[in-house]
Amino acid sequence: MFRHHSQPLVSAPAETAVLALLLAEGPLSRVELARRTGLSSTAVTKAARPLIDDGYLYELPPERTAPGAGRPVNPLAVAPDREYFIGLKISADELFAAVCDLRAGIRAMAGRPLSECTPGAVAAQVAGLVDELLDTDPAFRDRTRHLGVAVNGDVDRDSGRLRHSGLLGWRDVPLAELLSATTGLTVTVENDVRALTVAEHWFGEGIGTEYFALVTIGSGIGSALVVNGRLLRGAYGVAGEVGHVCVDPTGPRCRCGARGCVEAIASTDAILARVREAAANPRLTFGEVVGMARQGSPEACEAFARAGRAIGVGIATLVNVVGPERVVVSGEGVDAYDLLGRHIQDAYAAHVFGAASRCPLSLRPLPWEEWARGGAAVAIQALFPQPAPTSTIGVG
Ligand SMILES: [Zn+2]
Known part of the structure; x- marks a missing residue:
């Protein structure tokens, strides 16, 4: 993270645990928070106090309790509008951004085409896009301090540098520093698939899991892993590929x-x-190939079947090695789900080993706003001390 001006909201482990759990799971009573975090009730109350005073948490009205069950409990909840975060996806020809609330709910979206994909041109365009979004509501302008960027390539999150992106053709770009200078926000940069995985682990299908994997299919095959509640980075920056x-x-x-x-x-x-090779037609487009497969063309059907099998075997390998609780498969390529899905599931089932086969695969499309939401989830993590304490979410 490039620290422009803001500090983490929480630093004490107890505050971190309480806020992380409430962010991911919604309202919980202090008793439940104590049970799930392993803290005493007194420690939970003490940790929540400053967050209530700052407006990040509030007490819900008392829950009705059975007669004689003791005094009513007021569950604690996150106030989603206390702070907003901008998530940004940079692709080679388009910028897409969203304003999200504290629980990664999308509140506003905007995009613009990129005519020039150089770091300088992108930084200038991002500033315009951020302004456009913040102008849609005075509350956004008042309460937005963080920008999270999801970008293809090899990212050093701590320094905010994009080491290399094949898709953008960039090498060693101080992206967080550049964007912080043009937007005035605290900027966190993360690899796009990892950002999506953070969003899915904190706010989607991965909630509460210690071991979780996400695979994106499309022009490339991306993947990221959560192990022991944390995004796995690998000793050399490669893990779960x-x-x-x-x-x-x-x-x-x-x-x-x-x-x-x-x-x-x-x-x-x-x-x-x-x-193209099988049909001896080098001018076919991907859309035409999808159409051919839907009409039963043997060449096209075989290519999708082969692709689905490769993905299924690859995921089974990952599941056999790491043992996630579930795997989400998502991506532009899922538009062709009807052509790939069965082959992915069949190959997965045939190659996954023993009890690991209890790990379900869910396949679903990946609209653009999900990438931007991934950026926002990474920005929300900037409220916590680094590395982000995703493990506290998986407790219980
Ligand atoms: Zn390769």
Whole structure:
């Protein structure tokens, strides 16, 4: 995170645990908070006090209790409008941003095409986009301090530098510093798939899980893992790369240089190349290939089946090694879900080992606003001391 001016909202472990749990799970009584965090009731009350005073938490009206059950309890809840966060997705030809509340609920969205994809041009455009969003409501302007950026590539989150992005063609860009200078906000930059995984772990299907994986399919195959409640980074910044699991050592060459990676078989480009070759028509588009498969073209159906199998085997490998509680498969490619889904599920079921097969796969589309929401989730983490204490959410 590039610290422009703001400090984490919470620093004491007890405050961190209480706020993280309420953010992810909604209202809870102090008794329940104590049970789930392992803190004493007194410690919970003490931790909540400053957050109530600052307006981040409030007490709900007392819950009705059975006669004779003791005094009524007031559950604690997060005040979602206490602070807003801007999430931004940068792609090669478009910026997409959303204002989100404290629980990552989207409150406003805006996008603009990028005519020039250089860091300087993008930083200037982001400032305009942020202004446009903050102008939609005076409360946004008053209560927004953080911008979270989801971007393709290798990101050093601590320094806010984008080390390398193949999709944008950028190398070693101090992105957080640049965007902080043009927007005046505290900026956190994260790899887009990891940002999406944070959003899904804190506020989506991954809530309460200690082990969770997300896989995105489309022009590339991305993935990220949560282990022991934390986003896994790996000793060298690589961990859980399903896209480069080898499923066919004699398969097509991958852009990473290896052969037969999941991505070399299952990316939209790989499917397209396969059908173009099989149909001897180098001008086919991906949309046409989808249409051909839906009409039963054997070449197109085979390419999607092969892609689905590669993804299913890759995910089974990941599940066998790490043992997540669930896996979400999402992406632009899920538009072709009817063509891929069955093959993914069948190959997964055939290759997942033993009790790990209890881990369900859920497939669903990935609209653009979800990427921006991922950026906002990363910005919300800036309220906590680094590294973000996702583990406190998984307790219980
Ligand atoms: Zn590869």
